[in-house]
Amino acid sequence: MESFTSVRPIRLSEVEKLVALIRARLPDVVHAGPAPELLERRLSTLIEDGCLIAAIKDGEYAGVLALDLYDRQVIACYLSPALASAGTPRKLFTAVEQRALAYGLRSLQCCILAPALSLMWELGYAPEESEPDTDRPILVRKALTGLADRWTRHVFDLHDELGISQDYGPRHRLEMVRECSQRISIGLDAYEREQWMAPEAARAWESMHSAASSNGIRLQVVSAYRAVNYQANLIRNKLEKGQNIARILSVSAAPGFSEHHSGRALDLKTPGEPPLEESFADTPAYRWLSDNARLFGFRESFGRGNRHSMTWEPWHWCFHATGGVAGQ
Ligand SMILES: [Zn+2]
CATH class of the missing domain: 3.40.630.30 (Gcn5-related N-acetyltransferase (GNAT))
Structure with missing residues (x-):
């Protein structure tokens, strides 16, 4: 009491x-x-x-x-x-x-x-x-x-610059995501770029990746940790190419709101499939993740018809467990 x-x-x-x-x-x-x-x-x-x-x-x-x-x-x-x-x-x-x-x-x-x-x-x-x-x-x-603290005010400034309205979070029922303070390398992604994750999530990914491999499933990383400023740059570049902000935000999260800032989120693909396409959901890799990812603390964040009104992202998985990696 x-x-x-x-x-x-x-x-x-x-x-x-x-x-x-x-x-x-x-x-x-x-x-x-x-x-x-x-x-x-x-x-x-x-x-x-x-x-x-x-x-x-x-x-x-x-x-x-x-x-x-x-x-x-x-x-x-x-x-x-x-x-x-x-x-x-x-x-x-x-x-x-x-x-x-x-x-x-x-x-x-x-x-x-x-x-x-x-x-x-x-x-x-x-x-x-x-x-x-x-x-x-x-x-x-x-x-x-x-x-607001300094970090939040920085996000507000970026949103003002990029023309993102303050109803973005409420409309998608999304909270801001802080950048992780510690990151470790998870090696090279599908395009030979080094990728980083928060330490606990990185270890969980390593376990999940090797478990998938031993079941004959190849999982490749497309994107892991992304800083707020990196996310802002992605959007800036698209604006410079003439895309409008509504269209950009239908495929890219607003800076400050991406789970990738936390170092816990991964975009995954499998060889022979294009990245970041809904067709990933038809692959054995996706079926394996649907059956097994939770054993390693990973969940699909934006499933079909999700409560965030975000498009279905079968490739995007986020680590949530905090008490060590399950299923070992
Ligand atoms: Zn993602």
């Missing part, structure tokens, strides 16, 4: 408890609004995105705050009169603002009623109008760029 107020994202296993809480607290909204199963689905989506944040005191919700990625909006769900303290809203807002920044949002808005206005001022949110009509809900807004 947590006796102090801690703040953390709500887990999927808590959905039922949360739906019951909302239904008990707000019967009118539930009767007039979404059916319970719709509410559950909506909450599950928020939880999958890490956008439903709870303040927990004595094992109970002292407060819950949600970030609606698509409307760049904070939704105040719940504050417990018994358990919330004066500092609870600030803790919740701080956590939600960090989530928003992780998705590349540079400002947040919130629709509030007049009594909440002074609290929102304290939290740094200001109304659009200098004298808002306090009889109606008031839209308040806060810029987040001042809260």
